Amino acid sequence: MKQRDRLRIAAQKSGRLSEAGRDLMARSGLRFRESRDRLFCYGEVEPVDLLLVRDDDIPGLIAEGVCDLGIVGRNVLLEQQLEYVQRGEVAPFQELRRLGFGRCRLALAVPSEFVYQDPTSLAGCRIATSYPALLSDWLRKQDVQAEVVTLSGSVEIAPKLGKADLICDLVSTGATLAANQLREVATLLESEAVLAAPAELMLDDRQTIVDRLIKRLDGVLQVRDSKLIMLQVDRSALDQVIHLLPAANAPTIMAIDGSEQAVALHALCRGHFSWQQLEDIQRAGARGVMILPVEQMLA
Ligand code: ATP
Ligand code: MG
Structure with missing residues (x-):
């Protein structure tokens, strides 16, 4: 791992996790100077900088050593962790803390005419998802053979378009499912935003900064709860x-x-x-x- 004396945190640039993530960092005493490209923000009080990216890129940035911490959904982190596992490798990142916002679940949802009793009802079906690793892992554990159709977005309209028989997608209120006449039948994963970190300790000053930040974060999380x-x-x-x-x-x-x-x-x-x-x-x-x-x- 490269030696650096400033810590870099990756967070979602804009989306469901960005506001609460920025708030959490501010409460932990981190202040950033807004940059012109709004991608790299220099830390003003602590030697901690912020990189604003797409959430899917966060585990990879940690894996490459470009960032040292990340605020990302457990769903994204676990999906990419499983990709390593399914290749027979160990993921170079881990979940350090649950952050208590961005709560949602990865769930199976079926069209109204679909008869679902238990996971065996899924045998031979086509399931559309943006989380193929998590879905395949769950299907394997349930001992069910089904076809995983990977889509990068608009998963909820796949059954209407005839691309799949049912979907496996993130749900929070269920409003999107209801609007597409889909019924939730099983939960694969309970998710929320988490603090992600490298699987191994850092060997330079950054580890000391991480340890200090974690202590502050624990205080912030405790007060918030x-x-x-x-x-x-x-x-x-x-x-x-x-x-x-x-x-x-x-x-x-x-x-x-x-x-x-x-x-x-x-x-x-x-x-x-x-x-x-x-x-x-x-x-x-x-x-x-x-x-x-x-x-x-x-x-
Ligand atoms: P990006 O442009 O960064 O890739 P995105 O469209 O992939 O953004 P968002 O829709 O902003 O991501 O969701 C980010 C995270 O918010 C999800 O990965 C998930 O952990 C969490 N989340 C909470 N509720 C929901 C929900 N109802 N639907 C989707 N994600 C949710
Ligand atoms: Mg994304």
Whole structure:
């Protein structure tokens, strides 16, 4: 691997992962000078530069040693990892962290008239996809023989055009499938944006920069997933309410001046509260429930 003293991160130039990716880097303390070609952005605070590319190119750039980290969908990373495996080689990149945005799934979807019971219903079918390695790998594991039709885009219209009997494509809300009268029948992979890195440690200063960035990133991810819940509850219902909290650690219970029965509770919680969860907590006896975002945290 070439010796360099500045780190290079590859990220999607424009697309579903670009905005959240830039936001994550900014929160990790990275600032970049916009370049004229908007392809290479020089890092202003840290010795970390940014390369803006198509998402499909990111694993390859890491493999060639042109970039040291990448923000890319797990679907793209695994697809290219499997290409190496299917050639009998070891992929020179790996998933370092899940980043919690760009969530979607690689799923099989069939036209309304298609009768699907289980994977054996796919025997002899033509399946259109942009993820041939992931699909072939799944078919092999299911012990099903089907034809993989590789398309680079507009996979969802392949059945209508008679190019395939069904599709294997990325789905998030399912709106595209519904618009094309396709029904989701199986999930092959749960995906989200991930931080990709070389499979091997770097032998120069860049590894130290990577280690520092990862620590910051972990802090950012932890805060983003954390919420502070505040509420009041009678002691008699306390256990029941605590039981409903996705608490990260033991809640703080405080006495309320002038009240024998009620206490105040603060708890750091992981993840997002749904309205349903809040209603359950209220029904269990909590009053004045408040959810607050956590700005910064030192563990
Ligand atoms: P590029 O021009 O960089 O090649 P693209 O068209 O291949 O862009 P996008 O459509 O921007 O890529 O998707 C990037 C990533 O976003 C996907 O690889 C996937 O990980 C994630 N993603 C999240 N939801 C969806 C979805 N509904 N459809 C497709 N990708 C999704
Ligand atoms: Mg792409």
